[in-house]
Amino acid sequence: MSNLSISNVSKLFSTTLAVDDFSLDVADGELVCLLGPSGSGKSTLLRMVGGFEIPSQGSIRIDGEEVVHLPPEERPTGMVFQSHALWTHMNVFNNLAFGLKLRRMPKAQIREKVEAVLELVGLGGYGTRAVTQLSGGQQQRVALARSLVLEPKILLLDEPFASLDQHLRERLREEVRDIQQRLKITTLFVTHGQDEALSMADRIVVMRDGKTEQIDRPDIVYREPQTPFVAGFIGTMNLIEGVVQNGVFSKAGYSTPVPVADGPATLAIRPEALELTVAGENAQGQVHRVTDYGTHGLVDLVLLDGTRIKAMVSHPDLFAAGQGVSLAPKAIAAYRDNVLIHRVALGKDTAALRQLVDA
């Protein structure tokens, strides 16, 4: 049983607050993704858990034991770096065996453990290879194996697939998820790729400017974003700035009921939740471009005031540039002052959205 508890952790670099009063509990065997744009503090947070940065304040506990004062070499964590950070003067076997040798483990036991972990990551028989002879994906597997062979209580992954191509990234993240679930190892995963977070995580922590925006299951984060930032950061979201008056949100000829107090609001509509119908004189927008992706189409629209939004359609051939359309959103959310104030989602669309998330 290994759990991680981060309480009120902050990190100040000179005058820059990289992480601001962050708290998170990661349960045993859980995989939590720290997701956010560059500079959101996710890597700093991971490095604080690994011991490579010292928090300015707060507490980090692993299985209830405070580890803030421990250097990296004494923490029960294993970190996989973005650049693999393999030791090129050692072969694959020695890269994995190094940590075990430092623990003065008998040679036979080291060989047994290293070979078992190499098999686990699909690199059985690669022990004698020089790491420079391996492909990027194989190098990343060696880096993962190097951490796993020491059986850390907490596995820390710092954008491990960032340097790999898209195809390899997709394959490796599935493999890593399989291994993580098989070993039931508590994992903290840093990424700025929403697809990685949505497909791998048990929970996602969306971070921005060192603060937590939302902590939830991937499907909840996708379907019920709590802030406009999360709404815009996860997936594609149309964010329309407008005004609510008498329970109706209006923006340049487009209006929809939003039963909240009068005032400015940001309306959020997913492209897949926006139905379009061809309209004549009463058109609320005009088709700017239609892109056919084969499985679906993406219609780029211009509202009357020039605001650009997107709608996902199943039959893109029904639309053409310059055509007038009216909008019929099936699920909307409204935000004011960075807070969710209203949400409407129809059951049919919820199921469709779940399918999208699962895909």
Added chain:
Amino acid sequence: MTARPVSGVQSSRGLTGLLLVAVPVLLFAWMTIWPILSGLARALTPEQADGSRPVSFANFVTFFSDPYSLANLGITLWTCLVTLGLLLAICIPLALYLRFAQGRLATYVQTMAMFPMFVPSIILAFAFIRVLGPNGTVDLLLNAVGLPKIRSPYLTPWGPVIGLVWDNIPLTVLILVSGLGAVSNQAVEAARDVGAKPLALFWHIILPRMWTSVAVVVSFTMLGLFASFTLPYVLGPASPEMMGPFMQRTFRDLRNPEMALTQATVTMLFCIAFGLFYVRAVARNRES
């Protein structure tokens, strides 16, 4: 199959390139290769009483059978090895600090480490005498607090060692810091992550990656130390003396240019050995 014609532009470019290379090559041949060959030829053809110059190893036999010459060669080797050892002992920790430390203090330390580069050897030698010589600053300070005088390293074998160490710190630090550039922060962090404490980290991760730069330091420093003259001449003992002053004295005071050339050839053979060590280290680095 038709041969591709060479255009006039290409051939003129080739000629320009050759001319550009020719100047330094000819200068090198004139200023370096010719004196070496000429000196070697003279050392190997000692002048006889009748003015003839048969090929003979007589000069080398004289050098290697003369206890004073051997003592001078011995003190030169001793000075070089001790200086090299001290340089590595001082500069490796310094280079590690400069590579991994951040902030203003590291900048100050780097500036201090580079400072000797801008001090001429003769100034350094006299500064050394004023500070560590008899009745120098150290003696005066000790005397002021009622302590006995130090045993001054001036005119002992340790005099040149101290001066040469100080003089060679900048180049050694520069080469080592450059070599440490091959050690990424993440490689170091990965080692710490798997449990490596500082000594294991240095021995297993950092040293193997900076080995080439250590080899370059060894060869460069040894070449420089063998060729050193001012510091051993001013700070060193009169007897035995390092090869630099020994050659100068044999040539000028004893008016024996043939023997001086023999001493230079012996010195050059040692330098060639370290030169080959350097070439091998660089070649191995390129291969890897």
